[in-house]
Amino acid sequence: MTTDPYEILGVARTASAGDIKKAFRKLARDHHPDLHPDDPGAKERFTKLSGAYDLLKDPQLRKRFDAGEIDAAGQERPDRQFYRDHARSNQNRTYRTSRGFEDFGDPADIFAEMFRQSGTGSARQRGSTHFAMPGADTRYAMDVSFMDAAKGATRQITLPDGGTLDVSIPAGIRDGQTLRLKGKGGSGTGGAPDGDAYITLSVKPHHVFRREGDDIVMTLPVTIDEAILGAKIKTPTIEGLVNLTIPPGATSGQTLRLKGKGMSAKGKARGDLRVELKIVAPPKVDDELKAFMEKWRTTNTHDPRKGMI
């Protein structure tokens, strides 16, 4: 495939700026990925095209290229995001013009309803002159603490216009998920229904707990004696402290699992709390401990690094 920008645009080397613009425009129309979402090759072709145009549309750059001072490479823009890649994502819900299939009651009626809906869908567009117009959907972003997301909560958000909205946060909700509050959006006119409020949640990190799938993971520091002798340790969970039994001879990195103390998951069993042990040396190593260790290791050797290198 050619790299010569004149060839890519299909213009003569003597082409005027106007010719070049016209040529680009014509090709761009046929190859812009967002204008042809079905065409997988469009992205590559358009990147080449816009690279060529960027080079030739600037009179200085064009002059330098013609003089051989710069080459065609290096004109490619860094991997740019095209909208069509987002068109099916969750984030794109904001720009949907119809409700999709979510709201249907009876699955058997879905197809009749689908076509009826696509007829009324157009009435919701801006500029419609219907007297009865459904309210607009409103969209918000909200920060949620880790604990609220884990256990569920009801929080109030203050809207930019001063009003408040009660938001019920379901237990186990994930970072980035969107809640839909039916009828809490803009008011409908002429008896048409109110729009919905969509709230996208951002879960803040917690200083102890971390989410991994449906499990919650945490690191529990233990003393050397607790690890060697075993112990019952008061351990935090999202529902408060529980007594965790550390088996004698526990070691750093060992993970204890508390079943069912993790994240709630819709339609599944609740996840677990995984507690990873971390042995911590005492803040001051006293002489007694030192002396004991020096004696102890003459009769106890084991190599934890065996086979490492």
Place this chain on the structure above:
Amino acid sequence: MATYYTEEQVISAVGRLSRVHLVSYIQADIIRPLSTEEGPRFRAVDIARLELLCDLSEHFDIEEDAIGIIVSLMDQLNDARTDLAALANAVAAEPREVRASIGRRLVTKDN
């Protein structure tokens, strides 16, 4: 963590975008940021969409009213494709006889 961008970050991320244009796109309801107490917040999808709007405006010299029309059509197109894909997946999960029956009906074009 879901990443949200401020107006300033969006304007620097999308090189060709001016604040004036960003504000007018929001007012025209072509770009829909999330509202927060600290002001409007944008996501990756909004940045990709803004790149497209800059392409339409700059490469094709399309004025704003026309951009609104084009974007509205594009949104409806993307929606239709999404629904079509969902429908296709639903049909693909059906047993062969059902798929064949639907396929025959599509090919005949006489409904």
